[in-house]
Amino acid sequence: MTDYLRSMRDLLPSRDDLDLRPATFRADLLAGITVGVVALPLALAFGVSSGVGPAAGLVTAVVAGIVAAVFGGSRVQVSGPTGAMAVVLAPLVAAHGAASVPIVAVLAGAIVLVAGGARLGRAVAFIPWPVVEGFTLGIAAIIFLQQVPAAVDVDAPVGGNPLVTAVRAVSDAGSAVAWSLGGVAVVAAIMLLLPRVAPGLPASLVAVVVVTVAAELLDAPLARIGALPDGLPAPSAPDLSLGLLRDLAGPALAVAALAAIESLLSARVASAMPSDLPDDARRYDPDRELVGQGLASLASGLFGGMPATGAIARTAVNVRAGARTRTAAVVHGLVILGVIYLATGPVARIPLSALAGVLMVTAVRMVNVPASRAVLTTTRGSALVLVVTAAVTIAVDLIDAVQVGLVVAAFLTLRSVAKASSVDREPLPGPAQPGDEHIALFRFDGALFFGAAERIAEKVRSDHDAHVVVLRLSQLRMIDATGANALAELVADLERSGVTVLVKGIQPRHLQMLTRVGVLDNLRHEEHLFESLDLAVAHARSHVAREGSAR
The missing domain is CATH 3.30.750.24 (STAS domain)
Incomplete structure (x- = not known):
């Protein structure tokens, strides 16, 4: 019993997590402000893309970001709403309404929390590389397609097949399409060119600000984010009946699986990123990471937010900005919290097409071209796994894609082992x-x-x-x-x-x-x-x- 309690204690925060020495704190403060500025437009965009709304994206970035930073297993991981989670939530919103998302966040958080307590964190090591690359490629394609309606200023239903919805949106584009496509083009140009000229500036935020100011000055007929709350909502337990629990059990399990997989992959990528981080800061505890992500989604749901995961892009920004400890991710959440209380008026005027441009560029950047090329050129079996996983991700479902990819990879591996026997x-x-x-x-x-x-x-x-x-x-x-x-x-x-x-x-x-x-x-x-x-x-x-x- 003593050994069990000691092992459970390892999954909780400790005094070793803190390093408030001036040099370290200053590095974490600057990194946290940087990643907070980068995360702001993404939080808004993923909230809109999922169908829950921009306010839910902001709440998730604050609550889940801080909770996961304190309780998670990585010192530099940044958590919040992500594109993959938005892809999963969009059909759920279409089927059960936006009110179901906080409930799913609580249920999924509890599942991930139990998985961490059961020491299942290392299971992600069994996911083959071609499955990961195919999964990422499929998610990137869905995120890009989901932004097409906003890019052409068409109000499209959430949750439909992204390819079909994108094609219909293009055919239904109205008179404001030139304005919206112009905004997307400006955002893309700034995000692609500004890092080369001024790498220290947050390109996505600058792009959104430029397009928003231009739209206001020109009185452009573009759809805007709209009214936002000027503070965090009070936490409350979601109403959950037995029938609703039965309906949402499957989606909650799928969301939990995605949250666990994406968070552990992100933490693993962060630990291997080239940086001057010391070895002890690079190491991460996969079981504690699940505990932290479970608590983060649970807390987010109680505040009316979305399920959260570790975010690879924001984590990479955090590491490159010089983060040393969890303090940086906490500061990132506080920066967004400050926006909620002090700047919701200007944020409400951001054109949806500007956020669509941010996500389109983000989707393109998600694709690791050298890695995908390497997988496609290693063996025919690896190429088949990548293509099948990506195709199922786009056409069917993310969790089904991982399952199908694992089955295909396992079959090919067994065939290879059988031939070698x-x-x-x-x-x-x-x-x-x-x-x-x-x-x-x-x-x-x-x-x-x-x-x-x-x-x-x-x-x-x-x-x-x-x-x-x-x-x-x-x-x-x-x-x-x-x-x-x-x-x-x-x-x-x-x-x-x-x-x-x-x-x-x-x-x-x-x-x-x-x-x-x-x-x-x-x-x-x-x-x-x-x-x-x-x-x-x-x-x-x-x-x-x-x-x-x-x-």
Whole structure:
């Protein structure tokens, strides 16, 4: 019980999380202000894109950003609303309304919290690289397509197929399309060119400010964000009936899975980013990260916000801006909180097309072209996994995409392992002796598992006319229950047909399984199990010699 409590204590904040030395605090303060300024337009845009509204995006950035910074497992991770989460929430809003999102945030947060307590954080290591790249590529495509209606100043329904909605929006574009496309073009140009001229300025914020000021001065007929609350709402428990819980259980599980996957991937990417961070600041605890993200989504839901995840782009800005500790992510949340209380009037006048431009550029930047090219050119199997994952992400659902990608990757891996697993007939060691033609020596290599067991066993059955068969198992790296059972049936079949079977080199880790399925019981004699190949072959030769003399 003491060990369990100690392990649970490791998932909570500690005194070591704080470093308030002047130099460190100053670096964190500057990094937090920088990432807060960058995060502001993204929080607004993701709130709008999800269908919940810009206010929910701001609330999520503040509440979830601060909670995840304090309780999460990474010192430099920045959390809040993300494009992937907006993609998942849009169909939910269309089906159940915006009021369902805080409920899902609370439910999903509880699920992620339990997953962290159950130490499931390292499960993300089992997601193959092609699945991650395909998932990211699909999300980027959806985010871009979702912004097309706002880019052409068309009020489109939230939650439909993004490609169909984008095509319809273009065909329905009205007289203000030139204004809206002009705003998108200006935002894109500033975000792409400003970092080259003045890398210290927050390009996305500058772009939004320029377009907003221009739209006001020119009295452009563009849709705006609209009224925003001038403070955080009071926390309250969402109304949850049994029927609603049943309807939202599936979406909550999907959101929880996405929050866990994206947050852990973001933390892993941050730990490997080139920077002058010390090694202890780079390390992250995946289980504590799940606990922090679970609490963040839960708290966000109580304040009427969205589910949150770790945000790769904002985390990267945080690291590059010089963040050292969690203080930077806390400051990022406080910066956005200051905007809520002091600047909602100007923010309400931001054109939706400006936010669409920010997200379109963000979507394009999400695609890691060198990584995707590397995956596509490594093996055909990896390329297939990436393409299938991206296609399912766009056409169906993000969580289904990860599942399908994992299944395809697992199938291709099993096929590869099965091809590498073999059984070969070998010549007997030493000088040839009379009667050797009646002895067959088979060497098993690789893995004897369900994907290869029947093929390997059938080859042994068909590839000999011997009186004695020696099965050399010392090179087998893995045996599963199916493989062990196939081996037991092979031994039994050979013995029934009058062939004496000798087994050589069972590894100690395989012995218990092979004993339980009856491999040893099916041998004609208990002494037909050998550790030395020379002894096994000598026994086979003596057996053949005895048979010859008996005839």
